Amino acid sequence: MRWNELSDETCPVARALSVIGDRWTLLILRDCFRGTRRFERLQESLGVTRHVLADRLRKLEAAGVLERVPYQERPPRHEYRLTERGLDLQPVLLSLVGWADAHVPVEGGPPLVYEFRDDGARIEPVMVDARSGRRITPRNIRARLRSAEG
Amino acid sequence: MRWNELSDETCPVARALSVIGDRWTLLILRDCFRGTRRFERLQESLGVTRHVLADRLRKLEAAGVLERVPYQERPPRHEYRLTERGLDLQPVLLSLVGWADAHVPVEGGPPLVYEFRDDGARIEPVMVDARSGRRITPRNIRARLRSAEG
DNA sequence: CATGTGGGTTCTGTTTCGGAACGCACCCCG
DNA sequence: CGGGGTGCGTTCCGAAACAGAACCCACATG
Numbered sequence A, B: 001m002r003w004n005e006l007s008d009e010t011c012p013v014a015r016a017l018s019v020i021g022d023r024w025t026l027l028i029l030r031d032c033f034r035g036t037r038r039f040e041r042l043q044e045s046l047g048v049t050r051h052v053l054a055d056r057l058r059k060l061e062a063a064g065v066l067e068r069v070p071y072q073e074r075p076p077r078h079e080y081r082l083t084e085r086g087l088d089l090q091p092v093l094l095s096l097v098g099w100a101d102a103h104v105p106v107e108g109g110p111p112l113v114y115e116f117r118d119d120g121a122r123i124e125p126v127m128v129d130a131r132s133g134r135r136i137t138p139r140n141i142r143a144r145l146r147s148a149e150g
Numbered sequence C: 001c002a003t004g005t006g007g008g009t010t011c012t013g014t015t016t017c018g019g020a021a022c023g024c025a026c027c028c029c030g
Numbered sequence D: 001c002g003g004g005g006t007g008c009g010t011t012c013c014g015a016a017a018c019a020g021a022a023c024c025c026a027c028a029t030g
Helices: A003-008 A012-020 A025-034 A039-046 A050-062 A090-103 B003-008 B012-020 B025-034 B039-046 B050-062 B090-103
Strands: A066-072 A077-082 A112-116 A125-129 A141-145 B066-072 B077-082 B112-116 B125-129 B141-145
Touching: A003 A012, A012 A025, A012 B025, A012 B090, A025 A039, A025 A050, A025 A077, A025 A090, A025 B012, A039 A050, A050 A066, A050 A077, A090 A125, A090 B012, A090 B090, A090 B125, A125 B090, B003 B012, B012 B025, B025 B039, B025 B050, B025 B077, B025 B090, B039 B050, B050 B066, B050 B077, B090 B125
Parallel strands: none
Antiparallel strands: A066 A077, A112 B141, A125 B125, A141 B112, B066 B077
């Protein structure tokens, strides 16, 4: 299978990965969530080659995850900002962080923590069902094919 | 930066991606969550080359995400099963699915849905704070560096 | 003995990547 | 005006990863 054929797949995991499944893409997005928006800053933060960075930013823009916003003319300069679609990737990043802190830890505990903006309360992200609020675990849910009517 | 140097990074996203950031790895894990456990089944389901599949399975086993469980001797055969560490990746998969269904949809709506095993209630996964139950959105949380004492 | 199955390894040619240099439009400084 | 700095890429080359296909081996079955 060619990598860009993934977007034709029915499976939602495959479709998501066709956009963000690249090695560097999630690291770029991590930096965007941190507030890094400019090419030069991304490049020095990530250590990725400029060529690859330019390519990924173009693809993320084409996918509607980032948008180029001009911040000056003459010379034309712009920054890359997360769109709503990009912001919606936050759960993916948070899940990765949660998993890494639990299973690939660094000594001294998690180097960064999340807290609510309004009251500073520490956050421990978990997945629940939106309606019932019930906790989702690997064992208490199952997937079901929604063929014609679900 | 070399790809396998990622595991030395402090950033938890980078550490997670050093394990599962490969193109194929999350697709392999998706199949494992579906119950596919054997080399031959994975290969035909994914369309990945046998070489790459063998390599990724070895790496996932080394990372403790999958384990080889023998199911017969003579000839020795084994299957790959998710460990606890692997099962804990479920939120990552669920977030990807949620994002893809919202932003890279297929016509006719999501092809598979999740429900609770005990009562069959449809699940819509969202992230909340484990303690307070408050919903997590891209805008209402912030990250904070935990330098010495957090 | 021929065929099939499960689980790989070995080849070869194509993509992709990393590293470094180069290009270009502009600014500021003297 | 000349030289350096900045921001954002593009071009080039050798190295790594990949896809596709063939091959291998230990069995089981007929």
